[in-house]
Amino acid sequence: MRFLLEIWRKNMFNNLTERFESIFKGLKKTGSIDETVLESAMRDIRRALLEADVSLSVAKEFINQVKDQALGQEVLRSITPAQMIIKIVNDELIKILGSESSEINVSGVLPSSFMFTGLQGSGKTTTVAKIGKYLKSKLNKKVMLVSLDVNRPAAFDQLKILADKIEINILPKIENQMPIDIAKRSFEAAKLQDIDFILFDTAGRTNIDENLMKELSLLKNEIKPVETLLVLDSLTGQEAVNVASDFSKNIKLTGSILTRIDGDSRGGAALSMKSITGCPIKFMGVGEQIVDLEVFHPERIANRILGMGDIVSLVEKA
Ligand code: GDP
Numbered sequence: 001m002r003f004l005l006e007i008w009r010k011n012m013f014n015n016l017t018e019r020f021e022s023i024f025k026g027l028k029k030t031g032s033i034d035e036t037v038l039e040s041a042m043r044d045i046r047r048a049l050l051e052a053d054v055s056l057s058v059a060k061e062f063i064n065q066v067k068d069q070a071l072g073q074e075v076l077r078s079i080t081p082a083q084m085i086i087k088i089v090n091d092e093l094i095k096i097l098g099s100e101s102s103e104i105n106v107s108g109v110l111p112s113s114f115m116f117t118g119l120q121g122s123g124k125t126t127t128v129a130k131i132g133k134y135l136k137s138k139l140n141k142k143v144m145l146v147s148l149d150v151n152r153p154a155a156f157d158q159l160k161i162l163a164d165k166i167e168i169n170i171l172p173k174i175e176n177q178m179p180i181d182i183a184k185r186s187f188e189a190a191k192l193q194d195i196d197f198i199l200f201d202t203a204g205r206t207n208i209d210e211n212l213m214k215e216l217s218l219l220k221n222e223i224k225p226v227e228t229l230l231v232l233d234s235l236t237g238q239e240a241v242n243v244a245s246d247f248s249k250n251i252k253l254t255g256s257i258l259t260r261i262d263g264d265s266r267g268g269a270a271l272s273m274k275s276i277t278g279c280p281i282k283f284m285g286v287g288e289q290i291v292d293l294e295v296f297h298p299e300r301i302a303n304r305i306l307g308m309g310d311i312v313s314l315v316e317k318a
Pocket of ligand 1: 118119120121122123124125126127204258259260261262263284285286287288292
């Protein structure tokens, strides 16, 4: 039991959780909360967010929203001012994590396609296989994986090993075929094989460059995916935020996927991503195995960060 508890506690938001705990402990002691007390608590929260690698603009916006609401709301008699603020912070956390539903779009005309983008090493290929397995096992869909990475000779082989492991089709390789032609061929193959979803693994680069963006835009026009997903390594923190910002300026994304949530990242990428890309985080990668994938639920993550679900529901009832 203690072991399980430790795993639960050891998540990437640990430091942030501890900081929030101590800020709220201070507030609870204060009793009545005037503007000076609030101001000082907000300064502490801002510092905690920045230390967790949340981007500056997101941290500022967050604080402004919490302050506005805290000053504008009357405290109900049945709850303390501190409880009220916890509830406001909780709601704002959910908002910046992406309050709307973050489910993937599986309602399009079949065969439907998802395009996965991201830098090399972000966990893109692994994530393609994870989502393939998710669609197959959880949603009962027939899936085909396609590698559009012709730059790295091993890219196809890596995807094939994963496809074989999870017993999912993969579009066979034809030497020297260009990505755009591979994409066309995959739709023909999908129709013949009654495939529901084609998952396209695109080429990455070590850095963002113009050629990569051009190639991805061309491919996106050809594929017309229902989901254009950006895979990001949460361990890279602020760098992941920069990557997300560059990608979303160049191609219209529908969602992002954060990998290596099991590592000891500080959580800033998760908290900044929705504001930076304008689209929700849809999944999290929580390990190297195919099954290590979780749907991203903003409320649950907010609860994990604050660890004060009981107070939040108390205020909701009040
Ligand atoms: P790509 O270059 O973006 O296609 O990245 P890969 O899919 O090849 O992944 C790079 C490495 O990250 C591999 O060793 C994966 O097993 C590992 N990896 C991918 N996702 C996760 C994750 O969520 N957690 C952990 N711990 N490792 C991951």
